[in-house]
Amino acid sequence: MTKPIPQPKIVPDRWETRQRLQFIESRLYWTGRINRGDIISYFGISMPQSSADLTLYQELAPGNATYDKSGKTYRAGDSFKPIFLDPALDHFLGHHLLGDGFLGCAPDVVTMPSPMRTVEPSVMRRLLIAIREEQALRIRYQSMNRPKPTWRWISPHAFGHDGYRWHVRAWCAERERFVDFVLGRIDDVGAERPRDATPAQDAAWNKWVEIRFASHPLLSEGQRKIIERDYGMRAGVGTLRVQEAMLFYVLNHLRLENDEHCPPAVHIKLVNPEIRKLVQA
Structure with a gap:
């Protein structure tokens, strides 16, 4: 048996x-x-x-x-x-x-500190309500392109983080386009009204693109191999899928906004540099 x-x-x-x-x-x-x-x-x-x-x-x-x-x-x-x-x-x-003790005793780990970017809770509250209620808000915003703050109407629909600070993604009635507003530069919020645009109309927010990069050709063979492993590249190419609206921030974070940088300043280079044309001016 x-x-x-x-x-x-x-x-x-x-x-x-x-x-x-x-x-x-x-x-x-x-x-x-x-x-x-x-x-x-x-x-x-x-x-x-x-x-x-x-x-x-x-x-x-x-x-x-x-x-x-x-x-x-x-x-x-x-x-x-x-x-x-x-x-x-x-x-x-x-x-x-x-620090939850899940892994027991472990070596010290430190992360790089960065300045805390302040956002007024009252401003954030109004933005959240406006998004939920599908409203436009009148905000006073300090642009770095103007010496003084100005009032403008925006129709917010999402938030984004560029690695350093938070933005609200919104339709700007003044510029007649979807743009990012740094939350910490909104110093006052006024009246509300029905929104001027919907999230579905934000083409750059809803479209995804692929960043393709490789180890920099000026590196030695040994250096290129280690960079390929470090970035998790496959067949010598690494990829990142990002929303088109976030492309500018990602390229800058990776120091790929142009081809001026070369080793040792940067260790990777764009395989599809034409993607820079999609960056919103």
Whole structure:
């Protein structure tokens, strides 16, 4: 009589259980170890429950965790293959920057500080209401192209961030086009009226384009290879899909707004430079 083929253990549907299994796998992957105390401390569960979770994980992912008797801990196996986790640096850094203890002890991580850009809550409130109620607003805006602030009517419909500051995307009745207004430069809000344009009419906001770039040709072969890996390029080309309305900001952020920069100032170059023609003046 032939023995029945063992069926794989079914992954539980309960959210709480899956969270604990993901926790176990994350600790094993990023720190190489985990013990019952880690699970108990983070989730506030009992010793028997933590033991059951570790047993279940070993059944679901054979070979991912081996028990070290001398260290009284579970260590990542040599053939470790994650089944709950899609390993990414963002996962590690996200938890670490939150300081939620999900990954346990980790090295210090610091991010570059930048000046806080101030936005008046009362201004933001009026913009949000205008978008929801499909209204136009009269705002007093300080443009950097004019010495004094001026009043103008805008029909807002969305917000965007350029990596440094927040903008409101809106139809400008004065310029008769959709433009971005820096939130911190709106110093007063007046009356409202029915909006002059709809979000569907904002072609640049609704159209997506692809930025294609490669390592700079003036780099050495070794430098080009490492840049291709650093930027996650495939077949020597990296791609970014962005809204046409955000193209100007992305190109400037990547220092690709023109071809004047060359190594070591910038390590990549546009493959499709014609895309610059789409930047809104």
